Amino acid sequence: MGQLLTRVKAAVALVGALAVATTANAADWELDLDARLLTVNGPPPFIAGGLGTLRFGGDESGVRLGRARFAISQSLGEVLSVHLDASSWGDRDKTPVGLTEAYLQYRPYPRAGLRIRVKAGAFYAPISLENRLSGWESPYTLSYSAIDSWLAEEVRTLGAEGQLDWLGSRTGHDFDLGAVAGVFGWDDGAGAALAGGGFTLTDRQTVLWGRIGQPGVPPLHAAEPFRQMDGNAGAYGGLEARYLDRVVLRFLRYDNNANPGAVDAVTHTVAWNTSFDSAGLRVDGGNGWTGIIQWLKGATYISPQGVDERWPFRASYVLLSKRFGRQTLSARYDKFEVDDASATDGDDYGWQKGHAFTLAYIFQPGPRWRYTLEWLHVVSASYNREEYEDGPPMASQTQVQLAIRYALGPAARQ
Amino acid sequence: MLFGLGCLGLTGGSWGATLTVTVLMPDGHPLSGVIVTAHPSAGPAHAAEPLAAVMDQVDRAFAPDLLVVPVGSTVAFPNSDSVSHQIYSFSPAKRFQLPLYRGKAYPPVVFDQPGLVTLGCNIHDEMLAYVVVTDAPLYGATNKTGSWSAETPVGAYRISIWHPRIRDEAKYLEGEVTVGDVGSGTLTFHLAKLLKPAPLEGRPHSWDSY
Numbered sequence: 001m002g003q004l005l006t007r008v009k010a011a012v013a014l015v016g017a018l019a020v021a022t023t024a025n026a027a028d029w030e031l032d033l034d035a036r037l038l039t040v041n042g043p044p045p046f047i048a049g050g051l052g053t054l055r056f057g058g059d060e061s062g063v064r065l066g067r068a069r070f071a072i073s074q075s076l077g078e079v080l081s082v083h084l085d086a087s088s089w090g091d092r093d094k095t096p097v098g099l100t101e102a103y104l105q106y107r108p109y110p111r112a113g114l115r116i117r118v119k120a121g122a123f124y125a126p127i128s129l130e131n132r133l134s135g136w137e138s139p140y141t142l143s144y145s146a147i148d149s150w151l152a153e154e155v156r157t158l159g160a161e162g163q164l165d166w167l168g169s170r171t172g173h174d175f176d177l178g179a180v181a182g183v184f185g186w187d188d189g190a191g192a193a194l195a196g197g198g199f200t201l202t203d204r205q206t207v208l209w210g211r212i213g214q215p216g217v218p219p220l221h222a223a224e225p226f227r228q229m230d231g232n233a234g235a236y237g238g239l240e241a242r243y244l245d246r247v248v249l250r251f252l253r254y255d256n257n258a259n260p261g262a263v264d265a266v267t268h269t270v271a272w273n274t275s276f277d278s279a280g281l282r283v284d285g286g287n288g289w290t291g292i293i294q295w296l297k298g299a300t301y302i303s304p305q306g307v308d309e310r311w312p313f314r315a316s317y318v319l320l321s322k323r324f325g326r327q328t329l330s331a332r333y334d335k336f337e338v339d340d341a342s343a344t345d346g347d348d349y350g351w352q353k354g355h356a357f358t359l360a361y362i363f364q365p366g367p368r369w370r371y372t373l374e375w376l377h378v379v380s381a382s383y384n385r386e387e388y389e390d391g392p393p394m395a396s397q398t399q400v401q402l403a404i405r406y407a408l409g410p411a412a413r414q
Numbered sequence: 415m416l417f418g419l420g421c422l423g424l425t426g427g428s429w430g431a432t433l434t435v436t437v438l439m440p441d442g443h444p445l446s447g448v449i450v451t452a453h454p455s456a457g458p459a460h461a462a463e464p465l466a467a468v469m470d471q472v473d474r475a476f477a478p479d480l481l482v483v484p485v486g487s488t489v490a491f492p493n494s495d496s497v498s499h500q501i502y503s504f505s506p507a508k509r510f511q512l513p514l515y516r517g518k519a520y521p522p523v524v525f526d527q528p529g530l531v532t533l534g535c536n537i538h539d540e541m542l543a544y545v546v547v548t549d550a551p552l553y554g555a556t557n558k559t560g561s562w563s564a565e566t567p568v569g570a571y572r573i574s575i576w577h578p579r580i581r582d583e584a585k586y587l588e589g590e591v592t593v594g595d596v597g598s599g600t601l602t603f604h605l606a607k608l609l610k611p612a613p614l615e616g617r618p619h620s621w622d623s624y
Binding site: 109128167 | 498
């Protein structure tokens, strides 16, 4: 107990020192509070141990915490900076607050049209084209696409990433080109949520070393995606092309390179060998229109002790958005599917197929307040629902959320 | 300040004639904001008098995002934003970098070589601006009617135009015009190629955090 108290004191002192350093050296910081009034039906969400497809479900209608967030970016000299992003989602994770991202960035000035950027720590790989706001939020909707919801749940780079950009737009050309490569560990659990619960549409980002599902509740059993179970490092590589400030095209190939036969001796959890390809295109028109299409296809695989199970998965979405001054109206259609291609069992564990419509209206009168009204309807079929909840495999869920977000601090932006 | 008119440094000739340069887009509509520089075709000419210009950072954007200044001029880069910026240029005409932490002022930057200087922010990629440094005795920018005019001594002039959205090859952006004893000299550039799209306006500058 005494040791715990000492640790808490040390943590408080560290946060205090950080806060002092923040104000003393003019860090860019932001404090956000996002409250929701919502109505939802259908099965409970994955974080409550259910097999719903949304962030909320079951009897969770009412007033909820959307997100409480504190983020700082602190320069360490001229070309180094540290970024911390802490959030509370107001639900049943291991700890009430955790970090979604924490990294050091090396950003030397460009030379002769070329620029290098290096990140080390925990952060998102450059895949999403909708989550372009700080805190990895979307300016179009509250709930992320099925692709980005899965990345938020299970995929994070805990390692290092290097990016080389050719800044053509700074040298009289219309294009910028970039190549990115990352090396990481602690993502051997990625894939468990897809095979256990399937794709979801949520805006909940699993905090570092956080969990999905609840202890003792199948099929997720409080899975922890950010685990290192073998000596293998994962890797990804990607390419990006930009046309002026109008068009962004991204490709990325990801492989966590986990040993599919690895089993944790203490917890008996297995490593998930997960790889995928993703591609996306975003077009910003000159009249407030934005269109995004994104696609992801991959597979997750486990083979511990005679088991040989494999789940190919794919998801895609198309989003169309129109900005009218301080108001944004967006519509998105998602499709997602997890197949069971397992060799050693006779069931369809993990099979899921569904689609979703999302409509969102956002009014942001200034950098502080943001109001969002979102309607989301998802229809999905899942083998696991029948197996673990004795319910029908088909579920149709509708979630309506009114979100009020208030932001404080110099980094809070319009 | 932005499109100041420099009329100093010319030698010889008599004043009183008007030089007018007009830039038209392929559809015939005028193009404003085009930088125009004019050198006498013959004889020595001195650059216009240097000046002290300002390019601010407001709402994660350069303000203004296009400047034309005589060679030897200074440009101050204050930061009116609540966040830090890191201004850089790797253009041959002026390489520099400036970490603009909030509340910290830097001495103005001297632009001592003619040429195009492209500016960016090392933190906010969407920020882009240009400083055209000219050794011409006459310079300015086209107005809403696509025209720029100056009172000049009579004589022949080499005219150059530049704008970040123009796609026409450089050789089509230069011309000669003679300003006679009576009346005036006019030169019209008819652009052949469609312009590059204008930078997006009104989009919140926070939309590119990832």
